[in-house]
Amino acid sequence: MANAQEGDLVLLMSPDGKKFMIRLQADQALHTHRGVIAHNALLGAPLGRTVYTHLGHPFLALEPSLHDLLMNVRRTTQIMYPKEIGYALLKLNVGNGKRVAEAGSGSGALTIALAHAVSPDGRVYSYEVREDMLNLARKNVDRVGLLPYVEFKLRDIAEGLDETDLDACFLDVREPWQYLEQVSRAVKPGGFFGALVPTANQVIDTLLGLQRAGFGAVEVEELIMRPYKPVPGRLRPVDRMVAHTGYLIFARTPTVGEAALPAEAGQVEGEAAGPEGGETPADEQG
Numbered sequence: 622m623a624n625a626q627e628g629d630l631v632l633l634m635s636p637d638g639k640k641f642m643i644r645l646q647a648d649q650a651l652h653t654h655r656g657v658i659a660h661n662a663l664l665g666a667p668l669g670r671t672v673y674t675h676l677g678h679p680f681l682a683l684e685p686s687l688h689d690l691l692m693n694v695r696r697t698t699q700i701m702y703p704k705e706i707g708y709a710l711l712k713l714n715v716g717n718g719k720r721v722a723e724a725g726s727g728s729g730a731l732t733i734a735l736a737h738a739v740s741p742d743g744r745v746y747s748y749e750v751r752e753d754m755l756n757l758a759r760k761n762v763d764r765v766g767l768l769p770y771v772e773f774k775l776r777d778i779a780e781g782l783d784e785t786d787l788d789a790c791f792l793d794v795r796e797p798w799q800y801l802e803q804v805s806r807a808v809k810p811g812g813f814f815g816a817l818v819p820t821a822n823q824v825i826d827t828l829l830g831l832q833r834a835g836f837g838a839v840e841v842e843e844l845i846m847r848p849y850k851p852v853p854g855r856l857r858p859v860d861r862m863v864a865h866t867g868y869l870i871f872a873r874t875p876t877v878g879e880a881a882l883p884a885e886a887g888q889v890e891g892e893a894a895g896p897e898g899g900e901t902p903a904d905e906q907g
């Protein structure tokens with residue numbers, strides 16, 4: 622692994638599991654509850670090692686994951702959480718070379734994941750109606766070095782998107798059903814659409830909107846993640862968890878020609894297994 626240099630982001634983990642993200646700068650220091658760590662102690666050496674505070678406490682110096690970077694964005698809006706982001710990237714088929722739009726940019730958490738996925742050959746078009754939010758998202762994306770893959774646009778998407786023939790579009794706005802015609806014009810026929818909304822009422826409005834606008838293969842999903850205390854002798858869930866983040870809605874944009882996509886997503890025939898594919902879960906067999 623390359624040696625850590627000035628400007629690199631480094632994750633420092635204390636003996637009690639607290640995480641600190643720093644950008645390395647010569648002669649700077651991180652002040653923690655266990656003492657001070659000089660950046661100079663990290664510069665010029667590979668990560669994946671232990672450094673010590675001036676009080677002698679060991680911290681792990683690690684390369685941050687994309688998950689760490691997302692959870693560390695400066696935020697003034699609710700951000701989209703990694704469990705939804707990871708799944709949405711798969712559902713929207715986002716990868717290198719894809720052209721993808723999103724609204725709104727918010728704090729830029731989803732933007733970072735999209736930019737990471739489409740790079741180096743693709744592009745993210747990120748629309749945001751509030752200038753302060755757009756600037757925050759841009760700063761957060763720049764901080765992790767992904768700005769070259771993102772075009773930010775200060776605009777209410779009610780006014781439409783500039784792009785056509787996009788591969789996918791994701792809406793993380795309060796009323797996604799208001800902008801489905803705009804999405805249809807920007808995304809190629811049969812392309813990928815996704816939205817995240819916090820309440821069931823918004824899901825219903827979005828479903829009605831998707832029906833009206835001729836979208837097909839509609840799916841509504843909720844992801845619940847229960848973290849565990851990783852203690853081998855007493856393995857059990859943590860006491861408190863985030864019980865609700867949001868509902869995910871996925872669909873395909875209207876197709877051309879006579880045969881429309883089915884309104885709801887059907888089972889995938891063939892090799893796939895599990896609840897979405899061929900096999901029925903054991904507790905449903907009967």
Ligand SMILES: C[S@@+](CC[C@H](N)C(=O)[O-])C[C@H]1O[C@@H](n2cnc3c(N)ncnc32)[C@H](O)[C@@H]1O
Nearest residue numbers: 700701725727728729730731749750777778793
């Ligand atoms: C929940 S935040 C998005 C969070 C973002 N996905 C993230 O992961 O950080 C919603 C954002 O959408 C913006 N927004 C709401 N309606 C909009 C519209 N019609 N056009 C563009 N942006 C909009 C809001 O200003 C707000 O910043």
